[in-house]
Every structure is written in structure tokens, then in C-alpha cells.
Amino acid sequence: MLKLAVAQLNYMVGDFAGNTDAIISHMQKAAAGKADVAVFSELCICGYYPGDLLEDSAFLAKAEQALANIMQASTDHPNLVCVIGTVRLNKGQGKALHNALLAIRNGEIVAEYYKQLLPTYGIFDERRHFEPGKEIASTLDVAGHKLGFMVCEDGWNDEEHDYQVNPFNALTAAKVDLIISINASPSDIGKRQQRHAMFAKAVAHHQLPLLYVNQVGGQDQLVFDGASFAVTPDRGVTFEAARFEEDFQLLGFAEKQFSAIDGAALVKPDSTGLSVPEFTRRQIVLGLQDYARRCGFKQVVVGSSGGIDSALTIALAVQALGAENVIAITMPSSYSSTGSVSDSVKLCDNLQVKLHTHPILNLVEQYAKGFEEAFSSPLRGLTQENLQARIRGTILMEYSNAFGALLLTTGNKSEISVGYCTLYGDTNGGLGLIGDLYKTEVYALSRHVNSAAGREIIPRDVLTKPPSAELAPDQLDTDSLPPYDELDEMLKWHIEGRRLPAHEFARAQAFVEQLQKTEAGQKSMARIMGMVARNEYKRRQAPPIIRVRARAFGSGRQMPIAAKY
Structure with a gap:
């Protein structure tokens, strides 16, 4: 049986000492639990997302030193493979850096993988700093199991709608036994269900079990909910770590199934999750x-x-x-x-x-x-x-x-x-x-x-x-605005549209269609849309807000101030 340690931790951008200490201490916990592999999250050494700090040479030097410290610490646990996320220099053409996954064992890098799909939508702008990795699989044999690796967005394109590349295909061709995915996936309403549905479908399609390890914590506007999970082709999601808090779990893996570390069956997570409030x-x-x-x-x-x-x-x-x-x-x-x-x-x-x-x-x-x-x-x-x-x-x-x-x-x-x-x-x-x-x-x-x-x-x-x-x-308020139960439907339809959960979009769409059947309704819609457009200058100067929905004001909605539209 392969023994896996899931390290779901709260990292801070630029806190190399704190992040390194957290990684090393959980390497020790994994080794004490006799784990074969300890899995951390995307860019865990520097924190996600560092933005233009990635253009600061001192920042990059500290990332390299932190990696060296972690590699040195790994020599204390020579049989443990540590899977981490960090920044690596690009030795070829293109952007200067890669968003990298490294597998470290006994002071050496035994596998290195560069994220292939770099998101530039919504709150993400990774192509600003990173060059995509080559369209190949990265694998590693551990305790009789062939592991394959991916990083976050790499797993979100199995239906091949958003990118020409589908990293699942290379891993399938490589005949891996288990995919390990490291992630920094921000949380919003419906995101947990979306993750579970998308990865359960992809895993069933390729008949490849997958361990998904996410980070937790708040970083500026973003909140990461953790909720790391394991998914198999026949049972779907079979394990889930805590939400909104750090967690460390030991799992067993054999014959395409996850289990408790002692081999006992796992309790399947509740699919309903938390209520929206x-x-x-x-x-x-x-x-x-x-x-x-x-x-x-x-x-x-x-x-x-x-x-x-x-x-x-x-x-x-x-x-x-x-x-x-x-x-x-x-x-x-x-x-x-x-x-x-x-x-x-x-x-x-x-x-x-x-x-x-x-x-x-x-x-x-x-x-x-x-x-x-x-x-x-x-x-x-x-x-x-x-x-x-x-x-x-x-x-x-x-x-x-x-x-x-x-x-x-x-x-x-x-x-x-x-x-x-x-x-x-x-x-x-x-x-x-x-x-x-x-x-x-x-x-x-x-x-x-x-x-x-x-x-x-x-x-x-x-x-x-x-x-x-x-x-x-x-x-x-109603002296200047429609009643809020009406205004909110207009705004949801206009600002978020199909980014809304399906039932919310259907309700907003139906409301707007009914409203547009009358001249008064059309005028009301036009007035509200105009107010939204005219007040972009206020939002641009407002403080950051904690993101809850798929499209929040701030980096997730980039609109011009001076525009005739």
C-alpha cells in the first residue's frame, strides 16, 4: 500500500521563513506517520499569488534559498518523497519563469513538472509571469506505484473547451496509477461542487484516481477553502479534508482505491456541503x-x-x-x-x-x-x-x-x-x-x-x-433604487450572468426577460445598467472586498472608466 500525507496549509505570500517552517514540520509529521509521499500545494514556498513580486530578483533569490533549505531538511527523512510547488527559472524562450511542481527525496529533485495551462481569466493572470511547460507527462515510481503530476488548472480542461492542450491525455498515455494534483484554488459559492463534478468526470473518463491537495487561508481579496479531496473512477469523491482550516491527513492507496492509513474504508463526504449562508x-x-x-x-x-x-x-x-x-x-x-x-x-x-x-x-x-x-x-x-x-x-x-x-x-x-x-x-x-x-x-x-x-x-x-x-x-433607498429583490436580479444577470450557479442564473434570466416585455421595464433596466457603467470610477478607488462569488469587483472584473458604452 502507498501511504500518502495530505498537507493542507495556510501560506503567506513572501513569508519564506514561515512557509518553509510549515513545510518542514509537516514533512516530519509525514515521516513519523511512515508516509511514502507528502503532498503540499501550488507555489507553497512563496505563497499564491505573488503577482509582480515575481519580477523582484531578491524575491526569487529567497525562493531559491527556501527550496535549498527544504531539500536539506529532506535528508533527515530519506525515504519520504515531498511534493511541493515553487517558482523555477525558464531556461528556454518565453517568460522568465515556470510555475513548477517538484518531487524531492533525500536532498535531490527526483521529478520536475511545469504547469501547462496558465489561466488568464477572472482573478488569474499567470501568463503575465510564467511560461507554460512542455506537453509531456512527469512521472515517478514510489513504493510500486507510478505517480503522475499536474498543477491546478491542468485538470480543468478535460472537455478541451478552453485550451488546446489536455494534460490528462499525456498522463493516460504514460499509464500512471495515480495523479497527484497540487492546487491554489480560490473559493466561491458553488466552487466545491464544481471541483467535485469536474474531477469526478475526468477521473472516470481516464480511469485514473486523483489526489487533489489545495491550500487554505485568506490572501488579499481571495479566500482558499482547503477542502482537499481524493477521487476514484468508480466511487467518485471518497475523501475530503477540512474546509476553511488547516488539516493534515494520512491516506492509503492500493488497487486504484483510497483508504485510511490502516486500510479501513473511508467515509464518503457529504455531497451537499455547507449551506450558502x-x-x-x-x-x-x-x-x-x-x-x-x-x-x-x-x-x-x-x-x-x-x-x-x-x-x-x-x-x-x-x-x-x-x-x-x-x-x-x-x-x-x-x-x-x-x-x-x-x-x-x-x-x-x-x-x-x-x-x-x-x-x-x-x-x-x-x-x-x-x-x-x-x-x-x-x-x-x-x-x-x-x-x-x-x-x-x-x-x-x-x-x-x-x-x-x-x-x-x-x-x-x-x-x-x-x-x-x-x-x-x-x-x-x-x-x-x-x-x-x-x-x-x-x-x-x-x-x-x-x-x-x-x-x-x-x-x-x-x-x-x-x-x-x-x-x-x-x-x-427605494427613493432612488428599485426594491432590492428586483435590483439584485438585474445586477446578477448583468454582472455575473452565466458565472452564476445554474439555478440563480435561471431565476435572474427569467426576471429580466419578463421585465423587458414592458417599456417601463426596459427603461428600468437601461437606467440600472447605466448606473453600473457610470460608477466604475468609484469602484476603482474603493478598498478591496472579500470575494465570495465567482465574479467580484476588483481584479475579477476589469472594466474601463472612460468609455462610451
């Missing part, structure tokens, strides 16, 4: 934890308006960092309802979060007076509304600067899409937690937070009162 909660919580830790923040600060967006942001921040590390500030103006303060107080009491009050009435009046004196014109309308948001944003940044807390912005995807936000006001911040959630999903996740807690975390009044920016008398 629970998935979303865990994705955002892990994303914030790692973003704050990697950027050196221990505390966060949030502007608490008494509305649903800030309430959910505060609740998620508490789950990620603890109540003692979350600060809320309420900043009432002359247009704030009594509930904007009282609901903030109740929310923070429920969460045991410290709430500061910083009224802005006098500041608004001073600005208005100064404006009229300088420009001989009263401050009114949208300018006055935006001023209030900008004063609040300035106060929040003052707190961030003074006390070293990361400011979390509270905009949701519906509002960000149509520009229903104030640049240099409520868009201020270092990270957005709910910027990839449509408004209807904000409500759904808020209800889930309460349900999972078994008590009222987010107050009932916050969940039931009509949404309002409270920047003008009796203002409601």
Missing part, C-alpha cells in the same frame, strides 16, 4: 482573520449606522477577531432616526462591543457656513448629503490613524454596483467584508447569524426597518 459566513470570517493578521492589525473599527450593513459587518468582525478587538462608532446627524443610535446600542450590547458616539451636526453646520461664505451659494441637495458621509468617513479614519485599527467599509454589492455610496465617505476603509454580497444576501446572512447563535444578535428592528442612508429627511 454558512459558507459565506466562514469565507468572510477567515478572509478577515488572515487579512488583519497578515497586515499587522489587531483591532478593527466600523461606523455603526443602525442599519443592516454595518450590523452584519460588526457581527462578522466579532466572529473573526473577538468582541474585544472590534470598535463601533455611531455618528448621528440631524437626519438620523432615533433607531440609528438605539439599534446600534442594542447591537453592540448583544455582541459586547464597545460603542463610541461622535455626533456630526456641528461639523455639518460649520462646513455649510464655510461653503456659503466661500462660494456665495448654500450647501444643499446631494452635496450636503455626501458631506455627511464624508465627515463620517473622516472621523473613522481619524480613529484608525490614532489607534491603529483597520477600518472596515460596510458597502454591499448592490449599492457598490450602482454607485449608491459616497467616494471618500462610506467607501473609506482598508477592507470590505460584505462588498460581494447583494443586499438580499445581506439580509439572508444576518438571519443566519441570529439562527446559528440561537439568539438575537442583530436586532429585529434592524432586520425589518426599510433601508435608508438617512442623509435627507424621510429618505429611503
Whole structure:
């Protein structure tokens, strides 16, 4: 029986010492468990994705030194094969580097493979830095089994829709017994099911079992969910590692089947996985934890308006960092309802979060007076509304600067899409937690937070009162926008389209088709699409948001600002 160690770890871009220590310590665990092969993830030495750090000679030199340290450590376990991902120089024509998989044993590289399929869609831009590997199989004999290797995207083209090359074919021709795939596959809604379905189909097609090892953790906008798995031609997915946390597992492999290390049968994973709200909660919580830790923040600060967006942001921040590390500030103006303060107080009491009050009435009046004196014109309308948001944003940044807390912005995807936000006001911040959630999903996740807690975390009044920016008398979001259950369907159809899960796309498509049957519906659609286009300049200047869906604002949606379309 071949004994495999699955090392699903949380790496940080550029943390060569930390990444190397993690790899070496888990090599030791694998050797202690008498594993034949220890499998790590894609670009684990330098972290995924380093971007233009790959053009920094010092960065590349550190990657080489880290590899040398790992190879030296492997001599302590001469019978263990360690499969890792790293950067290698391209000795031929083309881009300077390869995205490489190395198999190391007893201080030597015993197999070397270069990723053939380099994604350039969505959030990926690997062809910017890497040259594809040759269209050949890389194999290695270990304990009487012939192993073949691939890296992440190499396994996503078995139907040959996106690339001319299909690495599965070369591995089939090489008659390998097992494919080992190392990955840095970011998580989004439906991604787990997509991975399982695609690899189960490919494995059945080629009659080749496969071990898929993924990384875990947050890196900027991206979150990696781990969920490494093993799949066989006859049984499909037979093993799955933990989701959203590090994991280390020992597996046996013989006669095209995976087993526990003692030969016992594995319990087949539940195909349903997490509910969408629970998935979303865990994705955002892990994303914030790692973003704050990697950027050196221990505390966060949030502007608490008494509305649903800030309430959910505060609740998620508490789950990620603890109540003692979350600060809320309420900043009432002359247009704030009594509930904007009282609901903030109740929310923070429920969460045991410290709430500061910083009224802005006098500041608004001073600005208005100064404006009229300088420009001989009263401050009114949208300018006055935006001023209030900008004063609040300035106060929040003052707190961030003074006390070293990361400011979390509270905009949701519906509002960000149509520009229903104030640049240099409520868009201020270092990270957005709910910027990839449509408004209807904000409500759904808020209800889930309460349900999972078994008590009222987010107050009932916050969940039931009509949404309002409270920047003008009796203002409601619906004064400027369609109801959110309608707006969200338009936006899903326009922004994500067929990237949506099939049932979501069908619902959005049906809604839009019905809307376009009337002149009023056509005008409504045209107005919303125009708002999305006109507000690209705001999104370009907004803070990063934690990605939850297949297409999020940021690197995953690249649109021009100045365009006539």
C-alpha cells in the first residue's frame, strides 16, 4: 500500500521563513506517520499569488534559498518523497519563469513538472509571469506505484473547451496509477461542487484516481477553502479534508482505491456541503482573520449606522477577531432616526462591543457656513448629503490613524454596483467584508447569524426597518433604487450572468426577460445598467472586498472608466 500525507496549509505570500517552517514540520509529521509521499500545494514556498513580486530578483533569490533549505531538511527523512510547488527559472524562450511542481527525496529533485495551462481569466493572470511547460507527462515510481503530476488548472480542461492542450491525455498515455494534483484554488459559492463534478468526470473518463491537495487561508481579496479531496473512477469523491482550516491527513492507496492509513474504508463526504449562508459566513470570517493578521492589525473599527450593513459587518468582525478587538462608532446627524443610535446600542450590547458616539451636526453646520461664505451659494441637495458621509468617513479614519485599527467599509454589492455610496465617505476603509454580497444576501446572512447563535444578535428592528442612508429627511433607498429583490436580479444577470450557479442564473434570466416585455421595464433596466457603467470610477478607488462569488469587483472584473458604452 502507498501511504500518502495530505498537507493542507495556510501560506503567506513572501513569508519564506514561515512557509518553509510549515513545510518542514509537516514533512516530519509525514515521516513519523511512515508516509511514502507528502503532498503540499501550488507555489507553497512563496505563497499564491505573488503577482509582480515575481519580477523582484531578491524575491526569487529567497525562493531559491527556501527550496535549498527544504531539500536539506529532506535528508533527515530519506525515504519520504515531498511534493511541493515553487517558482523555477525558464531556461528556454518565453517568460522568465515556470510555475513548477517538484518531487524531492533525500536532498535531490527526483521529478520536475511545469504547469501547462496558465489561466488568464477572472482573478488569474499567470501568463503575465510564467511560461507554460512542455506537453509531456512527469512521472515517478514510489513504493510500486507510478505517480503522475499536474498543477491546478491542468485538470480543468478535460472537455478541451478552453485550451488546446489536455494534460490528462499525456498522463493516460504514460499509464500512471495515480495523479497527484497540487492546487491554489480560490473559493466561491458553488466552487466545491464544481471541483467535485469536474474531477469526478475526468477521473472516470481516464480511469485514473486523483489526489487533489489545495491550500487554505485568506490572501488579499481571495479566500482558499482547503477542502482537499481524493477521487476514484468508480466511487467518485471518497475523501475530503477540512474546509476553511488547516488539516493534515494520512491516506492509503492500493488497487486504484483510497483508504485510511490502516486500510479501513473511508467515509464518503457529504455531497451537499455547507449551506450558502454558512459558507459565506466562514469565507468572510477567515478572509478577515488572515487579512488583519497578515497586515499587522489587531483591532478593527466600523461606523455603526443602525442599519443592516454595518450590523452584519460588526457581527462578522466579532466572529473573526473577538468582541474585544472590534470598535463601533455611531455618528448621528440631524437626519438620523432615533433607531440609528438605539439599534446600534442594542447591537453592540448583544455582541459586547464597545460603542463610541461622535455626533456630526456641528461639523455639518460649520462646513455649510464655510461653503456659503466661500462660494456665495448654500450647501444643499446631494452635496450636503455626501458631506455627511464624508465627515463620517473622516472621523473613522481619524480613529484608525490614532489607534491603529483597520477600518472596515460596510458597502454591499448592490449599492457598490450602482454607485449608491459616497467616494471618500462610506467607501473609506482598508477592507470590505460584505462588498460581494447583494443586499438580499445581506439580509439572508444576518438571519443566519441570529439562527446559528440561537439568539438575537442583530436586532429585529434592524432586520425589518426599510433601508435608508438617512442623509435627507424621510429618505429611503427605494427613493432612488428599485426594491432590492428586483435590483439584485438585474445586477446578477448583468454582472455575473452565466458565472452564476445554474439555478440563480435561471431565476435572474427569467426576471429580466419578463421585465423587458414592458417599456417601463426596459427603461428600468437601461437606467440600472447605466448606473453600473457610470460608477466604475468609484469602484476603482474603493478598498478591496472579500470575494465570495465567482465574479467580484476588483481584479475579477476589469472594466474601463472612460468609455462610451
